[in-house]
Amino acid sequence: MRKAKLESELSRRKAKEDEELRHLKLLKEERRRHELKNSCKPSKVRTYACMEDGFRVIKYFDYKYDFDEDKCVEKVKRRTVKCSH
Numbered sequence: 001m002r003k004a005k006l007e008s009e010l011s012r013r014k015a016k017e018d019e020e021l022r023h024l025k026l027l028k029e030e031r032r033r034h035e036l037k038n039s040c041k042p043s044k045v046r047t048y049a050c051m052e053d054g055f056r057v058i059k060y061f062d063y064k065y066d067f068d069e070d071k072c073v074e075k076v077k078r079r080t081v082k083c084s085h
Contacts, residue, residue, distance in 0.1 A: 037065045040072035050083035 040063035048057045060077040 033067070036067070040065050054083050055080050056083050 043060070043062045046059045046061070048059075050056045058079045058081060060079070062075045062077070063072050064075065065071070066073040
C-alpha cells in the first residue's frame, strides 16, 4: 500500500515538473519572438517636395519581423496629398 502511494506521489511530481518545463519553454519562446519583433528598425515617414501639379508624395515605412522569412521586412505605403500653400 505504501509503495503504491509513493509511486503515485512520484508520478504526480513528475507530471508537475513536466508541466513547469513546458511553461518555461513557452515563456522562453515568447521572449525570443518579442526580442525579434523589437529588433526591426523603427517606423518612419518621408514627405517629399510639392510637384508642379500641386501634389506631394508621402511615404510611410513600416518594419515588421516576418517569422516565415526569419528577418525584418520593410512595408511601404505611399500617399499623394494636395499641397497646402
